[in-house]
Amino acid sequence: MDLNLKKHREDLIFLPLGGANEIGMNLNLYHLDGKWLMVDCGVGFAYDIPGVSMMTPDISFIKQHRDNLIGIILTHIHEDHMGAVQHLWRELEVPIYATNFGANFLRSKLEEYKLDKTVPIRIIDGSKPLNLHPFEIEFIGLTHSVPEMKALMIKTHKGNVLHTGDWKFDPNPVVGEISEIEKIKNYGDKGEILAMICDSTNAINEGHSRSEGELHESLKSLIIGRNSYVGVTTFASNIARIHTIASIAKEVGRKIVLAGYSLHRLYEVGKKSGYFFEDFEFISDREIKFYNKKEILIISTGCQGEPMAATRKIASNSHPTIHFTKGDLMIFSSKIIPGNEKKIFELFDLLAKKQIDVMTEKDHFVHVSGHPSKDELREMYALARPRIAIPVHGEFIHTKTHCEIARECGVEKAIQIENGLAIKLDKDNIVSSDKIGFVKVGYLGVDGKQLVDLKSDIIRERKKLQEAGIVIITLALNDSLKLLSRPKISAIGSLDLRRDYEAETMIRKEIEIFLKNKARELNLNEGFGLNFLRKKKKKADLKETKVIGEIQKSLRSRLLKIFEDLMGKRPALEIEIMMIN
Ligand SMILES: [Zn+2]
Numbered sequence: 001m002d003l004n005l006k007k008h009r010e011d012l013i014f015l016p017l018g019g020a021n022e023i024g025m026n027l028n029l030y031h032l033d034g035k036w037l038m039v040d041c042g043v044g045f046a047y048d049i050p051g052v053s054m055m056t057p058d059i060s061f062i063k064q065h066r067d068n069l070i071g072i073i074l075t076h077i078h079e080d081h082m083g084a085v086q087h088l089w090r091e092l093e094v095p096i097y098a099t100n101f102g103a104n105f106l107r108s109k110l111e112e113y114k115l116d117k118t119v120p121i122r123i124i125d126g127s128k129p130l131n132l133h134p135f136e137i138e139f140i141g142l143t144h145s146v147p148e149m150k151a152l153m154i155k156t157h158k159g160n161v162l163h164t165g166d167w168k169f170d171p172n173p174v175v176g177e178i179s180e181i182e183k184i185k186n187y188g189d190k191g192e193i194l195a196m197i198c199d200s201t202n203a204i205n206e207g208h209s210r211s212e213g214e215l216h217e218s219l220k221s222l223i224i225g226r227n228s229y230v231g232v233t234t235f236a237s238n239i240a241r242i243h244t245i246a247s248i249a250k251e252v253g254r255k256i257v258l259a260g261y262s263l264h265r266l267y268e269v270g271k272k273s274g275y276f277f278e279d280f281e282f283i284s285d286r287e288i289k290f291y292n293k294k295e296i297l298i299i300s301t302g303c304q305g306e307p308m309a310a311t312r313k314i315a316s317n318s319h320p321t322i323h324f325t326k327g328d329l330m331i332f333s334s335k336i337i338p339g340n341e342k343k344i345f346e347l348f349d350l351l352a353k354k355q356i357d358v359m360t361e362k363d364h365f366v367h368v369s370g371h372p373s374k375d376e377l378r379e380m381y382a383l384a385r386p387r388i389a390i391p392v393h394g395e396f397i398h399t400k401t402h403c404e405i406a407r408e409c410g411v412e413k414a415i416q417i418e419n420g421l422a423i424k425l426d427k428d429n430i431v432s433s434d435k436i437g438f439v440k441v442g443y444l445g446v447d448g449k450q451l452v453d454l455k456s457d458i459i460r461e462r463k464k465l466q467e468a469g470i471v472i473i474t475l476a477l478n479d480s481l482k483l484l485s486r487p488k489i490s491a492i493g494s495l496d497l498r499r500d501y502e503a504e505t506m507i508r509k510e511i512e513i514f515l516k517n518k519a520r521e522l523n524l525n526e527g528f529g530l531n532f533l534r535k536k537k538k539k540a541d542l543k544e545t546k547v548i549g550e551i552q553k554s555l556r557s558r559l560l561k562i563f564e565d566l567m568g569k570r571p572a573l574e575i576e577i578m579m580i581n
C-alpha cells in the first residue's frame with residue numbers, strides 16, 4: 001500500500017528511509033502538518049559491488065517533498081549518521097543542525113567536496129530547545145563512543161517522540177557527558193513520551209555493555225612492560241577509544257603517533273572543538289626514527305582491513321615511516337563487523353606472517369561497544385516509559401528481539417519497522433497509531449564522484465564484467481554484409497585469444513558463416529546491398545539501422561553460445577558494426 005499523504009496531511013508520521021532492519025545508513029523522517037524533518041543522513045558499507053564500497057539510502061521520496069523539508073538534524077558524528085551529507089545534500093539543499101563538535105567535523109568533511117562554504121550548518125545549543133515548527137526539539141546528551149551524541153525529544157501537538165540515536169549507559173564514559181537520565185525520567189514519570197525510536201545494535205546481547213573505563217585497565221595491562229612497538233587500530237571516529245589509548249600511552253611513557261588520514265582530521269577537529277588533545281604528547285610519524293620502540297604507541301586506521309588504510313600498509317611493509325618487525329604488537333581495539341571478516345582475517349594473516357603479535361576482541365578484552373545491551377534497554381524503557389516502541393539501528397533479529405524486550409517492559413505497542421514503512425503516531429488514539437503505507441526506498445552506491453542506483457544497468461554490467469570479462473568485436477562491412485577487413489576481436493578478462501588460436505578461429509568462422517547466411521537471407525547481392533535498398537525505399541535508412549540491429553542481436557546470441565562452450569560462462573559481449581559504402 002502506497003503512502004497516501006493527502007489523507008495523512010495532519011498526522012505525525014515516522015518514516016525511515018534507511019537504518020531500519022540494517023546497521024548503517026540511518027536516515028529518518030518525521031512528518032506533521034505537511035512538514036518534514038530529517039534526523040541523520042548516514043552511509044553504510046557496500047559488499048560485493050565492484051568499485052563501490054559505501055552506499056547511501058535512496059532519497060527520491062523526500063526529494064519530491066524537499067520544499068517542505070525543514071532541515072536535517074544530526075545526532076552525532078558517526079558515518080552511519082552523517083556520512084551521506086556530502087553525497088545527498090545537493091539534492092535537498094536544506095539547513096543542517098549539529099552540535100559544535102559535529103559541525104566542525106562535518107565542515108572538515110565537506111571541505112573535501114568543496115561544499116563547506118555552501119552547506120548552511122546551524123549549531124545546536126544543547127541546553128535550549130530548537131524550534132522548527134511544527135516540531136520543537138529538546139536535546140538530551142547520551143553517552144556513546146563519541147562526544148556530543150544527542151538524543152532528540154521531538155515535541156509536537158500529536159505527542160512526543162524520543163529519538164535516542166546511539167547510546168549506552170556508561171558510568172565511566174572517558175569522554176563526553178554521562179547520560180542525562182534525569183531529563184528522560186522527567187518525561188517518563190509524567191507519561192509524556194508517546195513513542196521511542198531506539199538503538200537495537202546490541203539487543204541480542206545479555207546483560208550490560210562494559211564501560212570504557214574498565215577497558216582502560218585491560219588495554220593498559222596488555223601494553224605495559226613491552227619493549228616493542230605497540231600499535232592500536234580502531235575506528236577513527238571512536239574518540240572515546242582514542243582518548244583511552246592516548247591516556248594509556250601517557251601513563252606508560254609512550255609518545256603517540258597517529259597513522260591514517262581520518263585520524264589526523266579527527267585530531268584537528270578535536271583540537272578545534274576543545275577535546276582532550278592538549279593533554280597528550282603527539283609526534284609525527286616522520287619523527288618515529290628518533291625514538292626507541294618502547295617509547296612509541298601508534299594509533300592507526302584500518303581496523304576493518306581496509307586496503308588503503310595505515311594498518312594494512314604497516315602489515316604489508318608499505319608504510320613510508322612505520323616499520324613493524326618480529327615481536328611488535330598490533331591490537332585491534334574494535335569489533336569485527338559482519339561482512340568485513342575476509343579483509344580483516346587477511347590482515348591478521350599478513351601480520352602473523354611477519355611474526356607480529358596480534359590481539360583482537362576474540363582473544364583479549366580490547367573493545368567495548370558503544371551501544372546498549374538488553375539490561376540497558378530495560379533501564380531505558382523503565383525511565384522513558386513510552387507507549388509505543390519502534391526499534392531501529394539493527395538487523396531484523398535485533399529489532400525483533402528489541403520489540404520483545406519492549407513488550408516485556410510494558411510498552412503497549414512495539415512495531416517492527418522497515419525502510420520505507422510509514423507509521424502514524426497519535427497520542428489521542430493509540431489504536432490508530434500504526435502502519436499507514438510504504439514509500440519507495442533503495443540504495444545508491446557511492447561510485448567515485450557519482451551516486452549509482454544499485455539496481456541500475458551500470459552495476460549489473462559491472463558485476464557481469466567482474467564475473468566473466470568482456471569481448472568486443474568490431475566488424476567493417478560493405479552494404480552486402482561482406483567483411484572489408486578481418487574482424488577485430490578484443491577479449492578483456494575473458495579469453496586469452498593471443499594464445500588460444502583455436503578459439504579465435506572458431507569465433508571468426510562463426511562470424512563469416514553468419515554474415516554469408518544473413519546476406520543470402522536478405523537477398524543482398526553485390527551491388528544490390530543495403531545501399532540499393534536505401535535508394536529504393538524512403539525509409540531505407542531506418543531499414544539499414546534495423547538490419548544492423550538484427551545482425552547484432554542474432555550474431556550475439558550465436559557467439560554467446562560459442563563462448564559458453566569455450567569458457568563455461570557468458571562474458572559481456574559488444575558487437576560494433578561499421579557500414580562502409
Ligand atoms: Zn554511533
Ligand SMILES: [Zn+2]
Pocket residue numbers: 078080081166393
Ligand atoms: Zn550508529
